Each structure stands twice: as structure tokens, then as C-alpha cells.
Amino acid sequence: MLPKISVVIPVYNVENYLHRCVDSVLNQSFQDFEIILIDDGSKDKSGKICDEYAQIDKRIRVIHKENARVSAARNDGIKSAKGKYISFIDSDDWIDPGMYQEMVNKAEELDLDFIMCDYKKRENNYEFKRTQPIRGGYYSKEDIKNELFQCLIMLEDVEYPPTNSNCVCLFNLLFLITNNLSYDEDIHYDEDTIFGSKVLYHTTKFYYLKNHYYYNYFYNQNSTTNTYSEKRWNSFLKINERLINFFGNSIEFDFSRQIKINMLYLTLSALGQIKYSKNDWKERSNMIEEIMEHPQVKGIFKDFKFPDVSWKMKVIILLIKYRMFRLYCLSVLR
Known part of the structure; x- marks a missing residue:
């Protein structure tokens, strides 16, 4: 029987954080999922950890590949996914136990193309809750055109749009495939924003779980995210x-x-x-x-x-x- 959700986790040199990430999925109250761990050419013990998880849980699959960055890894996940829905998690982040249960319930109830929640930015003992400057609830295609097209790519105050993080979303996989929505593999930074804008442009049924802070974004001070090159x-x-x-x-x-x-x-x-x-x-x-x-x-x-x-x-x-x-x-x- 096919899983309800395919959880795609690109993995690259995260041996210190990978257990926390994968365990947060395994500890979900909703258990009808598969996990696709994409070892993107890790040089540390991350690949071995992935294989160990696959040995103890048949719902976990591992893809080992040469390093091609996160966009390509997520596309590999889309191609390999068997679930009705697909979720992306960054391997140094983690999710709260009730995230998938509420998202799936709402997605099934309203036949959604995708659903989005809020997140907490975490750094050691620091926590910052991040919500988006749009209303919560259901959006029809007409609602999206009238309310969200004006901030689809960028907000007027020079801030990213509501869909700036794909990891807080649960997507209908058939919707992505039908609309040929995938990541630009030659874009290695800020890849979420262009993908999210395209997704919302094509969406006919969307729901925003405003003030539901299910995703935990770990701010790594050693990350190259804010380094110019x-x-x-x-x-x-x-x-x-x-x-x-x-x-x-x-x-x-x-x-x-x-x-x-x-x-x-x-x-x-x-x-x-x-x-x-x-x-x-x-x-x-x-x-x-x-x-x-x-x-x-x-x-x-x-x-x-x-x-x-x-x-x-x-x-x-x-x-x-x-x-x-x-x-x-x-x-x-x-």
C-alpha cells in the first residue's frame, strides 16, 4: 500500500543533526509516510547514518549520489516519491509531532494543492516565531489572485513572499507533476522562493495554518548561507x-x-x-x-x-x- 506522505530529506555533512531531524519524523502522531534520505555526496558519517535508519525501518529509503546541491536532491525526491503528498525537510531542522496529522487532515478535507504552516527559528536557547503577513485559512483560486498575487514574488517592504520556505509546506504530488513544477538545479541559493512563487501561481486550492508553528528552522552560525561569493x-x-x-x-x-x-x-x-x-x-x-x-x-x-x-x-x-x-x-x- 502506498504511503500518504513522502518526506524528502536532502543530506549533506550533517552527522551532528541528522538523528534529530529523522527522529522528529518518526515521532509524528501521523505515521503513514515514507522517508527518502538523499545522501548528496556527504564526506562525514551522514551516509552511514542514513543506511542505519533504512535497516531499522522499512519506510525509509536512501539514495546515495554525487554532490549536486539541494535543488537537484529535492528533484530526485519528487521523482522517487510514492506518496499522495510530498514534504521537504532540511536535514539540520526538525518538526513538531503534530505537524503532518493536522496538515493531512486539512488537505484531505479540502482537496488542497498545498498547505502551509508557520515556523520557529531556533539557535541554541533562542527562539523566534515567524508568521506571514497574510490571513490564515482557505484560499480559492480567486482569493489567491485577489489577495496573494500582489505578494507572490516579493512584499512591498522588500521582504520575501509568504512561500519563502518550502519546508513549511505539504504539497500534493500530482499537482506538482501535472504543472511540471520542479527546482532549477543550476540555482544553488534561495531556491525556495522561485519554486514557491511558481507553486502559488498555479495553485487553485491553498490553506494557511497561521500561528501553527510546527517547523523548527535551525540557524547554524557556521553555515555559508550568508557568505558572499x-x-x-x-x-x-x-x-x-x-x-x-x-x-x-x-x-x-x-x-x-x-x-x-x-x-x-x-x-x-x-x-x-x-x-x-x-x-x-x-x-x-x-x-x-x-x-x-x-x-x-x-x-x-x-x-x-x-x-x-x-x-x-x-x-x-x-x-x-x-x-x-x-x-x-x-x-x-x-
Whole structure:
């Protein structure tokens, strides 16, 4: 008999966290699932831990592969999944015991394309509850167009959209396959946002479990997530290009402003990462100049109304708009 949920967990060098993650799935009150552990070329004991789990629970399958990053691993999970629904969990995170029970109940009751809950950001003894600036409850296709298309790609205050984390979602697998929804495998950073925006664009039935904080996002200080690199910047540029290609010609809604705000967010993110990089002052200033002079960055400001941000942020945006990188470096770099 096929499982109700396929839980896809990409695994890469997480031997210190993997038990916590997998055990949180095994300890769910809802038990009709399979776990697909995708060992993405781990160099530590993670692959061995995956195999040990598969030996003690027949619901667990392991795929060992050469490292291709999380987007490719999640796509492997989509291709291998046998459940009616599919869930993605990052291997250093974990979920609360009642997450799948409530999500499946609601998804079955309303025949949903996907359902989303909230999350807690965790760091040692620190906990921050994160909810989205949209109403909770059921959304029809008409509701999505009227209420969510305006924040499908980016919020007006230069923040990510409600679907910025795919791990807080439970997707109908047939819905993903029918609409050819998968991850762009050459995008290795911020891959959740473009996938989530495409999912919500195609969705006809969606439910938001607002203030249900079932997912625990572990903030790892040693992560490379906030470290600048040329590869990361190139990934940002690809995201912008894909958004233009996918949403730029939509006849249902004009997403052009959101695409520009998204590119602004990515630019601010890259500049912030440079600020804290270990390169010397001259190297960082050269990186900043290169970003500000990029055609995609310049393209943000054509017929562009400033977003709803603080005056300090507006000053920074002005420096970017007029490419005053020297003044930016003097005011930001230390």
C-alpha cells in the first residue's frame, strides 16, 4: 500500500543533526509516510547514518549520489516519491509531532494543492516565531489572485513572499507533476522562493495554518548561507532572469514591480554579505562597484517608485541607484 506522505530529506555533512531531524519524523502522531534520505555526496558519517535508519525501518529509503546541491536532491525526491503528498525537510531542522496529522487532515478535507504552516527559528536557547503577513485559512483560486498575487514574488517592504520556505509546506504530488513544477538545479541559493512563487501561481486550492508553528528552522552560525561569493551572486542573477521569463508576460497580473523589488532584495543581500566578508577593503569595494554597475541592477530603477522601507534603507537604495559605490563603501565598510 502506498504511503500518504513522502518526506524528502536532502543530506549533506550533517552527522551532528541528522538523528534529530529523522527522529522528529518518526515521532509524528501521523505515521503513514515514507522517508527518502538523499545522501548528496556527504564526506562525514551522514551516509552511514542514513543506511542505519533504512535497516531499522522499512519506510525509509536512501539514495546515495554525487554532490549536486539541494535543488537537484529535492528533484530526485519528487521523482522517487510514492506518496499522495510530498514534504521537504532540511536535514539540520526538525518538526513538531503534530505537524503532518493536522496538515493531512486539512488537505484531505479540502482537496488542497498545498498547505502551509508557520515556523520557529531556533539557535541554541533562542527562539523566534515567524508568521506571514497574510490571513490564515482557505484560499480559492480567486482569493489567491485577489489577495496573494500582489505578494507572490516579493512584499512591498522588500521582504520575501509568504512561500519563502518550502519546508513549511505539504504539497500534493500530482499537482506538482501535472504543472511540471520542479527546482532549477543550476540555482544553488534561495531556491525556495522561485519554486514557491511558481507553486502559488498555479495553485487553485491553498490553506494557511497561521500561528501553527510546527517547523523548527535551525540557524547554524557556521553555515555559508550568508557568505558572499561570485557563485552566489550569479545564482541571484539567474533567479531574476527566471522570474522575468516566467512571470514577465503574465496576462493575469503585472508582476514587473515585484520582480524589480526582488532584484533589489538580492542586491541588498549580496552587498550585505560583502560587508562581512574577509576580503580586504579594496577587494570588497571592487565587488561592490561591480554589483552596482551590473545591468540587472541598473534595470531596477527605470520607472521605479521607492518601496515602503525605513529612511536608512532608502538612503542605501539611493546610493545603489546612483552607483555611488565610494560613498557606500565609506559609510558601510569597516
